[in-house]
Amino acid sequence: MAVQVVALIGSLRATSSTAALARAVARAAPGQVAVDLTIDLGALPHFSPDLDVAPLPPAVAALRAAIGGADALLVTSPEYAHGMPGTLKNALDWLVSATEPIGKPALLVCGSPGGAAHAHAQLAEVLRTMGLPVIDGGAHVFSRARLDAAGEVADPTLHAHLGAAVAALVAAVAAATA
Numbered sequence: 001m002a003v004q005v006v007a008l009i010g011s012l013r014a015t016s017s018t019a020a021l022a023r024a025v026a027r028a029a030p031g032q033v034a035v036d037l038t039i040d041l042g043a044l045p046h047f048s049p050d051l052d053v054a055p056l057p058p059a060v061a062a063l064r065a066a067i068g069g070a071d072a073l074l075v076t077s078p079e080y081a082h083g084m085p086g087t088l089k090n091a092l093d094w095l096v097s098a099t100e101p102i103g104k105p106a107l108l109v110c111g112s113p114g115g116a117a118h119a120h121a122q123l124a125e126v127l128r129t130m131g132l133p134v135i136d137g138g139a140h141v142f143s144r145a146r147l148d149a150a151g152e153v154a155d156p157t158l159h160a161h162l163g164a165a166v167a168a169l170v171a172a173v174a175a176a177t178a
C-alpha cells in the first residue's frame with residue numbers, strides 16, 4: 001500500500017536538526033512510503049480568521065492541498081520556551097478549520113537539548129484537539145550537535161526508533177482506511 005506523508009517542520013533554521021529528524025524518518029520509512037519534505041511553513045501568513053476565506057492565501061491553499069493528497073502527517077519540532085515554535089502553531093491554526101487533515105494519523109517527533117517534553121505534550125494536545133490521531137515518535141534530547149558532518153541523523157539507535165515509529169504510522173493509515 002502506497003502511503004503519502006506530508007512533513008510539517010517546526011524550525012525554519014537552514015541547518016535545522018528537526019528538519020534532519022524529518023529526513024531521517026523519510027530514510028527509515030519502508031519503500032512504499034513517500035514523505036513530502038518541501039512544505040515551507042515560513043511562507044504562511046500570520047493566521048487571521050479574516051484571511052481564512054476564499055480565495056485563501058496561496059501558501060495556505062497549497063498546504064491544505066498537500067495534506068488533502070496525503071494519507072498522514074509527520075510533525076517534527078524543537079522546543080521554544082517550553083512550548084512549540086510559533087511557526088508551527090501558526091500552521092496548525094491555519095488547519096483548524098480545514099477538512100483535509102481530519103482523521104489522518106500524525107507522527108510526532110520532537111527534539112531539543114532539554115528533551116522537548118513540553119513542546120511534545122503541547123503538540124500532542126493540539127493535534128488531538130484537531131481530530132488527528134497521534135503516533136508518538138518521542139521527545140528526544142537532541143540538537144545540531146548530534147548531527148553528522150553532512151547534517152544528518154547518524155545515531156543508529158535513534159534511526160531504529162524512527163523506523164519503528166514510521167512503521168506504526170503506516171499501520172495507523174492501514175487501520176484508518178480498512
Ligand SMILES: Cc1cc2nc3c(=O)[nH]c(=O)nc-3n(C[C@H](O)[C@H](O)[C@H](O)COP(=O)(O)O)c2cc1C
Binds near residue numbers: 013
Ligand atoms: C527562542 C528559543 C527558545 C528555546 N527554548 C528552549 C526550551 O525551552 N527548551 C529546550 O530544550 N531548548 C530550547 N531552545 C533550544 C532549541 O530547542 C534547540 O536549539 C533546537 O535544537 C533547535 O532546533 P532546530 O535545530 O531544528 O532549529 C530554544 C531555542 C530558541 C531559539
